[in-house]
Amino acid sequence: MSEVTHIHEHAVGVSHEAHHEGHHHADHGSFLSKYVFSQDHKIIAKQFLITGIFWAVIGGFFSVVFRLQIGFPDAKFPWLETLLGEWAKGGQLQPEAYYALVTIHGTVLVFFVLTAGLSGTFSNFLIPLQIGARDMASPFLNMLSYWFFFAAGIIMLSSLFVQTGPFSGGWTAYPPLSALGDASPGSKIGMDMWMISMALFIVSSLLGGLNYIATILNMRTKGMSMTRLPLTIWAFFFTAVLGVLSFPVLLSGVILLIFDRHFGTSFYLSDIFINGQALPNEGGSAILYQHLFWFLGHPEVYIILLPAMGMVSEILSVNSRKPIFGYMAMVGSMFAIAILAFLVWAHHMFVTGLNPFLGAFFVLLTLLIAVPSAIKVFNWLTTLWKGNIRFTPAMLFAIGFVSLFISGGLTGIFLGNSALDIQLHDTYFVIAHFHIVMGVASMFGMMAGIYHWYPKMFGRYLNNGLGYIHFWITMIGAYVIFWPMHYEGLAGMPRRYYKYDIWESFKQFGTLNQIISIAAIIVFLAQFLFLANFFYSIWKGRKVTSKNPWGANTLEWTTPINPGHGNWDGEIPEAHRWAYDYGKDGQEFISQTTPVGDNESKH
């Protein structure tokens, strides 16, 4: 047995060595091996980020186009026809195109931007840097993870250009609409491409997730015990576990859907008439798909949210110059959220005919999530309390995240109630809730992360002035867009409809819908300030002149300003304390690499 132990340790040693050698090779590699097929986690992170930005622009633009339709249902926009052709015949968005845009907007933002763009970027970038590793456990699989994501994107993008259009049955892809090509044009080849794209995305997410888990568990530097990890790393860890355990269930669901579409099976189909014709399918259940989908779909919400939570915790603490309040409570509540994420999926299905008795348990479990969520919120607020706050753009976005998480979280308590859900299900109330709490909040977390770690990524700063303008327009705009939707939803206005002005009850919301649409356009345009700032600063931004510009404790700030592949020039530093010694014993901050002094007070 002792021999085996020895072999294992040897193997661990070998893998560290291999990374170190990789560092020398990559630095002298060609452009292709350095920037395109790079195995450096920092380059892969930037690839994820820039691809994510590309998809965010596409998804955001789609929302602008369908918001134009909702806000101005009778107006004609000739430029839309120029841009979209058939989709906007006569300058008016066609119903089929409207549904396609809504569907692709949802798919792209949930999976490509807020999953791959968020945890793909920051898990890759921060895990090795903050735990003190030269690279990911398997840099090769890490690279593959990006290229699977890239391929998924190419296929999704191609589906926009096929004759019958991209899939248009909503990002949840419920059958029978998604299972029957005759049900709508978007359910033909567009749906096949959607599924292939998702399958590739699942592979990408699996490869990435396995790597994040193995790296965090195995490759921490000496002294970096689990309880000394920054909260970012804990968040990425739980995110990866959620992804590894929930995406496979979606894969199963999608495989069954493929069989229903092309091989004559009836997993999800039963008793269906289409164009007056009875289909032979019998014995399947459309609800089955919803269970499989939401078993992924709900954890997916936390896959999106947890990385933002982790980064916000770090940024709030650094910029308040105070230790994070309740470190272990933060870890514990993230753990609780990760567990509960798997036990609440049926709250998306209260009105499917779910047994109300069973529903009661899902109500209870759903409302339980409020406990760890509230713990986190109060810990963030108490971290800010009496802090020496530096209002950097990153800090503003982090505070904005907390605000949005509170606003959106409170409406979650309404929706988690199976009785209230009868009124609120599939209305604009739901749209408002999940956009604020998950969509915009996580986007704010991502922005906070970009502004905060940009100096580490590119060795230059983003322009602060533009950052402040970007923040305030986005912050105010987000509330202007989504706050009124609560009222529309309470009044019963359903989501996903093409036109609302033909209903007497929703005519009153005509002006409100216009205001929302205009705000959406302004917010979308404001993001170009950020984009200009982002790309300009990569080459021309103000240079970072010191290793640790924010005065932060974590290990990434002990690397050179522009770290090569391998991150640290000499030995990997050892961790001697947790990441949150701010304002301790009269010192502003004490890096994790500083040994604990003799007369130091306990933390």
Add this chain to the structure above:
Amino acid sequence: MAQAAVNTKWWGGGKSPFNVEYGKLMMWYFLMSDAFTFGAFLISYGTVRMSSASWPDPNHVFNAVPFFSGVHMPLVFVSFMTFVLIVSSVTMVLAVNEGHKGNKQGVIKYLFWTIVFGLIFLGSQAWEWTHLYHEGAWWGHNPFPNADGTVATTNFTNFFFTITGFHGFHVFSGVVINLIALLMTQNGVFERRGHYLMIEKVGLYWHFVDLVWVFVFLFFYLV
């Protein structure tokens, strides 16, 4: 005593808390992920079956054995398949054991037999599928009546072919992976590396695929 002192710092950083290298850790997590894929399939199957009034009786469906056409021998052939797969797990254990000893010839011998048994299983499955196909069963076609004599939906065959097919695909990938490991062993890759960890990882995957079969066997053939 020194051992205990070291053990308290397993999670302190600078080493793997489970004393395994990263590849094995990733394999364990991958297997958990894969378990969820199969779990989703089997639970879907169970859900549809439980919500159906009646279901075909496996004793009447799976009653054929090669070379004994017309003889009613329920579950004999699938029991043979299951036995073969379990034996392949045993040979895999032996291969891993030889790897621990650093015995190249032993690893080659037992990996070879694991591959042979894997191929026998795949061949048997191909025969069974062909047999069922000739009886009129396929995706979307189910010739077998329910146990209570009523006409069955196609979901019996739909789930059978999808799930055993997905499992068969796993066995096939396992055989390919074993084959690669065999060639690497033969070329002395692991000997030069000084350890046969790769055989352990391949073995984990192989045992998992066997374990999944136990559940498939239970839910499709026995109940």
